[in-house]
Amino acid sequence: MEEQKRRIIKAVRYIDNNLDTDLSLDKIAEIGMYSPFHFHRIFKLITGETLQNYIIRKKVEKSAFYLAAKKEKEIKEIYLDLGFSNHSVFCKTFKKYYGIAPSAFRNSAPEHFHKILQRQSKNGQIDTVFSQYICNVKNLLNWTKMNVKIEVKELPEMNLAAVMSLGILNVEPSYNVLINWAKDKQLFPRENVKMISVYHDSFKVTPPDKVRIHACMLLDKRLGTQEGEVFSETIEAGKFIVGSGEFTLDDFEQCWVSLFLWMNEHHYSMRKTFPFEIYHSNFKEHPEGKMIVDFCIPIH
Template sequence: MKSTPLSNTHAVEYAQRMNKVLDYIDQHLDTPLDLPTLAEVAYFSAFHFHRVFLAWVGETLGDYMWRRRLEIAAVHLAANAQATILEIALTVGFGSSEAFARAFKRRFGCTPSAWRAGTPQRWADELASTRLRHVNSNLNQRHSKPDQAAAPGTSEDTGLNNLEFKMDMKVKKLPAVRVAYMRYTGPYGAGVNRFWMENFVPWCLANGLDGVGCYGIGLDDPGVTAAAKCRYDACVEVPANFVAKSPAGIADLPGGLYAVGDFVGTVPDISVAWTELLRNWLPSSGMQADARPCFEYYPPNAKYDPRTGVLECQICLPVRSL
């Protein structure tokens, strides 16, 4: 019998249910995760859930959890120099440092200790690559539009020096926030910007949520996770009784201590700022990053210039004392 394609409404519903499962996995990596429990989270039959997961995510449930455990571990190894390899292994659900080391080498081609030792060079390479793309992009734009070349001193005159990390970071206790969110999957950068403009902002306007604080949450590290599998949540603050209309879902952004810095720049500049924050500020701060999500906060009065792409936001890194 020929199968009937999912309607758009059903496809969105499936996406929302699968997103709940993926979020639940990330929040419980340090505990045993079995198929019946995850099927219940998604409101699927345990009998069919494995095949539904494979069809939707493109990986078996076991392969996906294995990948996520190791990718989260790679992020912690880079950002938390004070944590031991065993502590990180236990945090992501491995029972011993030996089993963790074998799995990590299979995924990344090196031992956890070698990955940690190579972090400064990886971050330096990432910064150099991002800055080179930024400069080439500006040059290409100016060559293609000579009549629009920016004069020295204007907001478009963004040379390498302007990409240095200069934010004044302050550690603050932020409250938990209830948000409505829409999820984008794919390469960060221009794709995320289009998602905001073409999908998220129109949804907010249609639901009376203009002039409200918004959040951008990169759920994956593009230096670790393949670009096509990177996930990003565009979020808007909502009251406790708000009922999200499809295709949005509801989530709670955890409160607690965050390192917060005011950012002004373009989308490519945000990547540089995050790398500089982790490479330069965090090691000398007396703090370490924890497992809560990093995010960008866009206050209601945050400015955005569609002509130059320059925007304002606050970069927020979850931290705790050493």
């Protein structure tokens, strides 16, 4: 717990103190001692914002402080120092947050000055913000303890029949293609059939409508040649962090973040292969929309 507090605070402080530099995902993840693959998930759950949105908001707030408190600074100097490419982009972004243009904001600075100073104050404000983040970490860890059984397991090789989905909205249609294929092969329905989603892209670096997810079914033996949209995929045997429980679809993000936090806390590192979910039941058949799921991260 103390380790997670330290990492989150270190990453957030670095952002706040370096708004005039290139704040890349890789750099901030390195500061917080997380891998870029899962840092964005942790950051969003803890702060309530994506990393990019947080950085933009902090830059706009910093620009508002300069507009109100440092009248000698030209508006162009302010937005260039904070990494905005031009006046149009800066004005549009600033207006989104404050409802008026930067020049109008500066002209009415006495009205806004006290509020901006409060936002920028280092006395108490930082501690209040970090306390909220730390509270979020604590709540997540408590939720994990109550809802997720986490183990490190050696899993055997898994032979899968797979259908590729491009975009999160196409996962269900891909499963429909897979099931129709399996029915023709008399592989579905059958007792204890396992469906598996394999994530080949990170939602951070790939847009949700482009992310590649393979909708898969566990087979007794390896599939031969590709049959239409259905192809063979293999999950190699190895060591995995496995988080198990009964969840709704809305819980999935928390489950993944919980496992990534647990992985860092216990000093494991992720292998260069793909995480996946194993479904042991169908949420459509549960009155509360719950399903029994294993969330699996390949580790060294």
